[in-house]
Amino acid sequence: MSGIxxxxxxxxxxxxxxxxxxxxGTKVLDLGCGEGDLLQYLKTHKGxxxxxxxxxxxxxxxxxxxxLSVLQGDMNDEIxxxxxxxxxxxxxxxxxxxxYEPDRLIRSILRIGRNGIVTFPNFSHWRIRLQLLLTxxxxxxxxxxxQWYDTPNIRVITIKDFIKFSKEVGFQIIRSAAINxxxxxxxxxxxxxxxxxxxxxxxxxxxxx
Amino acid sequence: xxxxIENDPQGISVGLVEKKFFxxxxxxxxxxxxxxxxxxxxxxxxxxxxxxxxxxxxxxCHALSGDSHAAGYYTPLDPKPGWxxxxxxxxxxxxxxxxxxxxxxxxxxxxGSSGPSSTNPLTGRPFALEFPVVTIGDMVSAxxxxxxxxxxxxxxxxxxxxxxxxxxxxxxxxFPEMVESAVPLATTTKHSxxxxxxxxxxxxxxxxDPNWKGGNYFSGAVPSxxxxxxxxxxHITYLSDESMRLKFGRxxxxxxxxxxxxxxxxxxxxxxxxxxxxxxxxxxxxxFLYITxxxxxxxxxxxxxxxxxxxxxxxxxVKFLVVSFTSDWxxxxxxxxxxxxxxxxxxADVSFCExxxxxxxxxxxxxxxRLTEMIKGFLERVRHQF
Numbered sequence: 140m141s142g143i144x145x146x147x148x149x150x151x152x153x154x155x156x157x158x159x160x161x162x163x164g165t166k167v168l169d170l171g172c173g174e175g176d177l178l179q180y181l182k183t184h185k186g187x188x189x190x191x192x193x194x195x196x197x198x199x200x201x202x203x204x205x206x207l208s209v210l211q212g213d214m215n216d217e218i219x220x221x222x223x224x225x226x227x228x229x230x231x232x233x234x235x236x237x238x239y240e241p242d243r244l245i246r247s248i249l250r251i252g253r254n255g256i257v258t259f260p261n262f263s264h265w266r267i268r269l270q271l272l273l274t275x276x277x278x279x280x281x282x283x284x285x286q287w288y289d290t291p292n293i294r295v296i297t298i299k300d301f302i303k304f305s306k307e308v309g310f311q312i313i314r315s316a317a318i319n320x321x322x323x324x325x326x327x328x329x330x331x332x333x334x335x336x337x338x339x340x341x342x343x344x345x346x347x348x
Numbered sequence: 349x350x351x352x353i354e355n356d357p358q359g360i361s362v363g364l365v366e367k368k369f370f371x372x373x374x375x376x377x378x379x380x381x382x383x384x385x386x387x388x389x390x391x392x393x394x395x396x397x398x399x400x401x402x403x404x405x406x407x408x409c410h411a412l413s414g415d416s417h418a419a420g421y422y423t424p425l426d427p428k429p430g431w432x433x434x435x436x437x438x439x440x441x442x443x444x445x446x447x448x449x450x451x452x453x454x455x456x457x458x459x460g461s462s463g464p465s466s467t468n469p470l471t472g473r474p475f476a477l478e479f480p481v482v483t484i485g486d487m488v489s490a491x492x493x494x495x496x497x498x499x500x501x502x503x504x505x506x507x508x509x510x511x512x513x514x515x516x517x518x519x520x521x522x523f524p525e526m527v528e529s530a531v532p533l534a535t536t537t538k539h540s541x542x543x544x545x546x547x548x549x550x551x552x553x554x555x556x557d558p559n560w561k562g563g564n565y566f567s568g569a570v571p572s573x574x575x576x577x578x579x580x581x582x583h584i585t586y587l588s589d590e591s592m593r594l595k596f597g598r599x600x601x602x603x604x605x606x607x608x609x610x611x612x613x614x615x616x617x618x619x620x621x622x623x624x625x626x627x628x629x630x631x632x633x634x635x636f637l638y639i640t641x642x643x644x645x646x647x648x649x650x651x652x653x654x655x656x657x658x659x660x661x662x663x664x665x666v667k668f669l670v671v672s673f674t675s676d677w678x679x680x681x682x683x684x685x686x687x688x689x690x691x692x693x694x695x696a697d698v699s700f701c702e703x704x705x706x707x708x709x710x711x712x713x714x715x716x717x718r719l720t721e722m723i724k725g726f727l728e729r730v731r732h733q734f
């Protein structure tokens with residue numbers, strides 16, 4: 140296994156990967172930005188002009204305290220007010236599985252941004268498949284650590300599903316990566332062979348067709 | 349707002365401060381008001397804290413009953429500091445070690461700036477209702493004259509809550525080139541019918557007081573009972589159902605049973621009477637009429653965007669931090685969100701947070717670490733980008 144180490148660590152591995160796809164000096168909107176780790180990283184290391192949307196009041200306030208532009212609110216509502224093509228990148232990291240109307244959100248993302256970057260936990264990972272097969276219980280994993288009755292994750296998505304979804308909704312996949320992470324998600328590796336079976340997360344850069 | 353002022357628990361303060369005066373619009377150069385009237389000379393009471401370094405000026409705008417005394421003490425014996433001392437001072441949210449803070453008493457008030465209790469130079473008597481009706485725009489234009497006099501060409505930030513927040517919004521559209529960033533707190537671009545209704549009842553209480561005498565009460569008794577009732581109504585709107593339940597509930601004041609007369613039985617009655625009586629000692633009834641009217645007239649979209657706040661903020665380059673409070677029923681969160689929406693449509697740099705607070709509209713004046721830290725972080729950012 141060859142672990143990939145990005146230079147300036149301190150943010151989640153999938154976000155480091157996302158950051159590596161973002162050009163310096165661009166405008167970025169981070170949907171569900173949490174305490175603004177990605178935005179802070181992009182601002183410091185890439186001179187990015189960032190905006191975040193975060194539902195949780197404490198996290199939104201923390202981001203603002205750090206000197207970031209962040210709007211507290213529901214991304215599904217907040218995304219509607221931005222003008223067309225007003226960002227270079229819209230990031231949706233590990234949230235797609237919690238969205239009620241994913242196709243509508245993806246269309247909104249591609250309306251206001253030239254690129255979307257979407258990451259999600261891959262539900263067809265062999266560990267998940269094996270758990271269900273061997274135990275008969277709904278899988279609980281490190282990436283999806285919830286019981287069926289208390290999970291915010293209302294959808295199960297696989298890497299193959301997302302590719303199929305792109306054709307149905309009608310957007311382009313510019314590039315993709317499948318990764319595994321370890322050490323509190325700070326480090327990870329790229330999965331090239333059988334990603335749908337072996338990767339814990341899928342990362343996709345998408346554009347309008 | 350004075351009921352909340354407390355000495356800093358850690359004793360941190362900007363120290364001794366001085367109220368100063370600036371007079372402009374001398375005869376023949378009177379100030380043109382939005383109503384079409386002219387006014388002059390115009391005096392503004394103001395205070396400044398910290399040192400001006402060319403790029404660090406922060407204008408603080410006060411609300412209905414506030415004044416220029418935003419922080420510090422006039423003398424070492426003052427029992428209480430300025431009204432926003434918990435936010436303004438060394439190392440505080442608005443750090444006077446870093447920023448040059450200016451606060452001036454609004455036009456129409458009675459705390460040192462020209463208002464209906466000022467002397468009319470034509471008659472030698474107080475203006476009373478001969479004082480022209482002023483608007484939020486007029487208040488801001490007067491502040492602009494003060495800044496010109498102080499030699500401040502650009503403000504790092506304009507910050508204020510409630511009616512102070514209206515001035516902040518007005519600044520960003522009236523003199524956008526002078527404003528780098530803005531922090532409107534617990535405010536609105538226009539009063540709802542509910543807010544106008546409360547103000548009108550308060551004004552009626554003053555005007556129904558037999559001592560009001562059409563505003564000419566300067567030689568005899570002042571309309572203190574009318575002004576006290578006006579203040580009581582105001583206090584109800586500044587609190588919230590939840591805060592009143594927690595603060596008073598149905599508890600009785602110094603008694604175990606009802607008095608079966610019309611004394612203040614309940615604590616909430618006693619509180620309102622006390623606040624009303626205290627307000628009368630320091631505020632002028634006519635000023636209350638003028639300032640509430642200015643707030644009712646304020647309509648940013650109508651006055652600057654042909655009815656649309658999105659147009660009013662068109663292409664704004666001002667950076668915004670908009671804050672509302674969950675229990676504010678005078679200017680509820682949806683009104684702040686409307687500001688945010690209009691700014692987003694213009695591609696503006698805007699941050700927004702709705703702070704969980706049980707104390708109603710007045711929450712912005714109370715100690716709140718989250719608000720303090722957000723303002724501090726926001727100012728720090730705009731200072732580096734300025």
